[in-house]
Amino acid sequence: MHERERHRIILAEVAEKPVATVSHLVELLGASEATIRRDISFLHKVGKLKKVRGGAESLHPPTTTSLAGRPFAISQTINAKAKRLVAREAAALCEEGESIIIGGGSTAYMMAEYLKNRQLHVMTNSFVIADYLLKHSKCSVTLPGGKVYREQNLILSPFPEDGSASFYAAKMFFGAQGVGALGVMETDPQIVQGTTRLLRQAEQRVLLVDSSKFAQRSSLIVCPLTQLDIVITDAGVDAKTQKLIEDTGCRLVIARADAASG
Numbered sequence: 001m002h003e004r005e006r007h008r009i010i011l012a013e014v015a016e017k018p019v020a021t022v023s024h025l026v027e028l029l030g031a032s033e034a035t036i037r038r039d040i041s042f043l044h045k046v047g048k049l050k051k052v053r054g055g056a057e058s059l060h061p062p063t064t065t066s067l068a069g070r071p072f073a074i075s076q077t078i079n080a081k082a083k084r085l086v087a088r089e090a091a092a093l094c095e096e097g098e099s100i101i102i103g104g105g106s107t108a109y110m111m112a113e114y115l116k117n118r119q120l121h122v123m124t125n126s127f128v129i130a131d132y133l134l135k136h137s138k139c140s141v142t143l144p145g146g147k148v149y150r151e152q153n154l155i156l157s158p159f160p161e162d163g164s165a166s167f168y169a170a171k172m173f174f175g176a177q178g179v180g181a182l183g184v185m186e187t188d189p190q191i192v193q194g195t196t197r198l199l200r201q202a203e204q205r206v207l208l209v210d211s212s213k214f215a216q217r218s219s220l221i222v223c224p225l226t227q228l229d230i231v232i233t234d235a236g237v238d239a240k241t242q243k244l245i246e247d248t249g250c251r252l253v254i255a256r257a258d259a260a261s262g
Helices: 003-016 022-029 033-045 080-092 106-113 127-136 189-199 211-215 239-247 257-261
Strands: 050-052 055-057 099-102 121-124 140-142 147-149 154-156 169-174 178-180 183-186 202-208 220-223 230-234 251-255
Touching (some): 003 022, 003 033, 080 106, 080 202, 080 230, 099 106, 106 169, 127 140, 154 189, 169 189, 189 202, 189 220, 239 251
Parallel strands (some): 099 169, 121 140, 169 202, 230 251
Antiparallel strands (some): 178 183, 183 220
């Protein structure tokens, strides 16, 4: 990853956490500890963040209410190759003329790119997915009611009724912040609420996650693994995680580069 891109991701992480630790940034960026410490020192020197013991913190903590979680623009750049493979497998599950729901997130957005030549009925709470499908596909697009959160490009409502309860979907495709034995996890209560509403409207629930998400955890559970029908991930998933998923009765689909290019 280019130095400028690392700096952009570090600043985004610092903006959403009290302290972004060196260990967290090493894992996130796949860079050495020495590289991350050098990046933090540089950004501290040029006045972009404050260097603290073990990590870095923001110079200007946010003063407005926003969703917890990484901005969409940053998420797009992380594990992009694996996400694209997962997205391609997800799009292959869609049947012509079908009604589907697509949740927010960067992997789901990449799925939309593979639906350009399809004609589907799509509900999505992702502003960017709706915009892409309207401009580049023949899909009909339905949006729930709510507020647009710019950084995550999500449409979410704090009220009980957002219009989604009248939409039927054969399948719902959605991502997550993390996945573990207790289930699918997210960072913000409003994201959990919005995702849960949409899950109720689908016959099949399809989780789209690159393999790094199985090592990540968050404080909020969207649903247990037993409520999923299909999990799509990349070839980086380890044997222990594969067994965990399959033991719950989920169908596990591993997206591979050779399959995507064939």
